[in-house]
Amino acid sequence: ETGVTQTPRHLVMGMTNKKSLKCEQHLGHNAMYWYKQSAKKPLELMFVYNFKEQTENNSVPSRFSPECPNSSHLFLHLHTLQPEDSALYLCASSQDRVGTEAFFGQGTRLTVV
Amino acid sequence: DAKTTQPPSMDCAEGRAANLPCNHSTISGNEYVYWYRQIHSQGPQYIIHGLKNNETNEMASLIITEDRKSSTLILPHATLRDTAVYYCIVGRTGNQFYFGTGTSLTVIP
Numbered sequence: 001e002t003g004v005t006q007t008p009r010h011l012v013m014g015m016t017n018k019k020s021l022k023c024e025q026h027l028g029h030n031a032m033y034w035y036k037q038s039a040k041k042p043l044e045l046m047f048v049y050n051f052k053e054q055t056e057n058n059s060v061p062s063r064f065s066p067e068c069p070n071s072s073h074l075f076l077h078l079h080t081l082q083p084e085d086s087a088l089y090l091c092a093s094s095q096d097r098v099g100t101e102a103f104f105g106q107g108t109r110l111t112v113v
Numbered sequence: 114d115a116k117t118t119q120p121p122s123m124d125c126a127e128g129r130a131a132n133l134p135c136n137h138s139t140i141s142g143n144e145y146v147y148w149y150r151q152i153h154s155q156g157p158q159y160i161i162h163g164l165k166n167n168e169t170n171e172m173a174s175l176i177i178t179e180d181r182k183s184s185t186l187i188l189p190h191a192t193l194r195d196t197a198v199y200y201c202i203v204g205r206t207g208n209q210f211y212f213g214t215g216t217s218l219t220v221i222p
Contacts, residue, residue, distance in 0.1 A: 002156070035212075043157070043212040090156050092210075099145050099164065102210060104156035 003027045006091050006105035014113055015081060021108045023074040023091030029103075032074040034066060035090040037107075043090065049074065050096045081112045117201045122217045125195075131188040133216050135201030138182040144204060146177060148186045150197040151215070157200065160186065191220045 004025045013019050023032065033056075034046040048056030049068040063085075065077040074091055088109055094102035118136040125131040137146065147162040161168055161175045163184075168175045174187040188195055200215040 002158070004156075006156075042214055043210075045211060088154065092156075098143065099162070101147060101159045101162055103159060104149075106156045107154075109154070 002103040002105065004091060004093055004103050004105040006089075006108050008108060009106065010109045010111075012111045012113060013078070013081065015083070017081075018077070018079040020078065021076040021089055021091075021110075023076075023093075023105055025072055025091075025093040025103075027093060027103065029093040029095055030071050031096040032068060032071070032091065032093045033102075034074070034076050035092065035104075037088040037090060038084075039087070047076075078110075081110075083112050086110055086112045117203060117213055119199075119201055119213065119216045121214065122219070124219050124221055125188075125191045127193060127220050127222050128190055131191040131195065131218060131220070133186040133188075133199050133201075133218065134183065135185070136183045137201070137203045140181050140203050146175065146181075146184050147202045147204065147210070148173070148175065149200045149202065149212075150195075151200070152197045157212075158197075160199075191218075193220050193222065196220045 007022045031050045033048045035043045036046050037043045046060045047066045052068045063080050067075040088107045090107045091105045092102045094100050145162050145164050148160040149157040151157045161173050163175045176185045196219050198215040198217050200212050202210050
């Protein structure tokens, strides 16, 4: 248990659906982020939030929409996804300070049909 | 962030020490070396990190060379549960991690 909780753990959605992934941390961290891990590929950093402000968007398509209402919660809103978006989506959090480690949730396994 | 180079795979006998190498020859002075591992389909697990000095915790030891261009993660007594992909990452903060392909460690009974 890392202190970072993601829900749901598994999600199957159609290409016309709208769904949201949720991430919650109670570690007192002020930075949160989303990663994507496709099959047999390295983790890809998608979005970074520091103190609720988005500071990084690594050329992610607009069908992925992040939301950070407070320092403890992070959402990833999904709409009109493609089958190639099927992947493990991981949330992480850390302090925004040099030399600090990040803690990851267990991820949401997303399948787009 | 500096890039890292790791062997794609390694084997280790159960109960023996597992020594996982990492090259990071372009590391800058304020970048830390972090190690994570990922067991199949789970979130990455933080193991250890350091800047210049060697570090040890309940999971592992981290040996960083004096010129900081390479490091070694040591699991002192590998168990079957240590079978995982191990990632060596260099970075300044805890929220700008760029993962490579890591080393797939298999612990053999």
